Amino acid sequence: MTIATSLEDACAALAADPDSLVLAGGTDLMVEVNRGSRRIGNVVTLNRVPELGAWRRDGGQLRLGAGVTFGEISRPEIASLLPALAQAARTVGSPQIRNAATLGGNIATASPAADSLPVLVALDAVLELCSSAGRREVAVADFVTGVKQTCLLPGELIEAVRVPVLDGPQEFCKVGTRNAMVISVASLALLVDRGSRRIRVGLGSVSPRPLRATAAEEHISQRLDWDTGGHPGETAIGEFADLVAGSATPINDHRSSARYRSHAVGVLAGRALARVLEEVAAT
Amino acid sequence: MSTDPYLLRVNGTDHRVGDGRPGESLLWVLRERLGFHGSKNACEEGECGSCTVLLDGQTVCSCLVLAESATGCEITTIEGVADDEGLSDVQQAFIDTGAVQCGFCTPGLIVSIGALLDSNPDPDDLTVREAISGNLCRCTGYGRILEAVNVAAAGRRNEGSAA
8 A cells, every 4th residue: 555645656656556546535435345345456545645635726716636625625715715615515425524535536436426526517627637647637527427437547646626716606506315414316506607697507416427507507697687686587597497407317216216306406406596696686 | 465564543552553454444443453442333334423533633434444544643532532531521421411322323423522522612503413413323313412512512611711
């Protein structure tokens, strides 16, 4: 096992054995190991790499190291800049899970139910990937290629996530069987982007990959009065919710039916929009 | 195949793990190799919180920590929450309020509640419920556990105002 203490160490260890398991928070990986469904060979641990645990603001952007935990994202310093990501972070597992689980781990695991992914696709997040061969950047929407599938190459790590700090209220909503420790049945991030006069909508758990509800975004963005923040009317909100529901391509599984998932994500869309409109009206 | 020997620092003392197997969780090593039986093993998937320990001061499910990766961290188990042979204030509050029934969830809850009160000695009800949302109790219905938190929190506030 390599306990990496720098990014260079981690990349070198992975280059030496590209089949190594990369261990960040361990909250997904160790479940599989405990069940015996994943054998542990060589392991490279990332939790002691300071570069990965750091974050900073660069003008209009935030750069979050892949090792930043959901616990840290929930706290006011990051939450004030990325409210929807913080809301999503607060719905991850339990306090114990959030203290260990990392943003990079959530992205790399690439579960359709990942709580961070709907927010990150709505933000057009860019991932910085690194290996001993160099660095490259990939949009998070292109990074996830299927159910738990990514374009990460052998020997490559997620180093950081870059997202814009948007002007406008944000909401994250998630449907599950209870409040804590729940894997989402449907989730939705809705972000107001005053700068480009756009409502951005990301969906989770309703398709193999995280999804943008582009048609719904265009529909509602054109119907908002961006100068006065006036209400677009209940009809427009209903149409928006229907378009969001129509953009979902869910499946039936042990957690929910496809039909319910489509319905639920439409309800979330209407609810999230109503909430941000209230906030817009109040400011 | 066994792992190279490694050290775990548990409750302020270094312990050598010489005969570990790859993939062993911190919970397993604590219980089966080092004899710390206080942390309980139930779900092994981070759902129940009965294995909760502090890793560098933060609550984690020890079943989801790869044991070797905790080398260099300060690990605090239920055996280490009280300073001496006595009980911590949270342990005493559990006894005083009758918050223990079968007792299986108790160590994890006491570690979680201790961590909560260390960071916030005056938590509101929602904060308490959120802080223990990762600890399942199937006996008590949580009423007396919430009462125990209030008793321990009140004790800390009184101590604070007396000092």
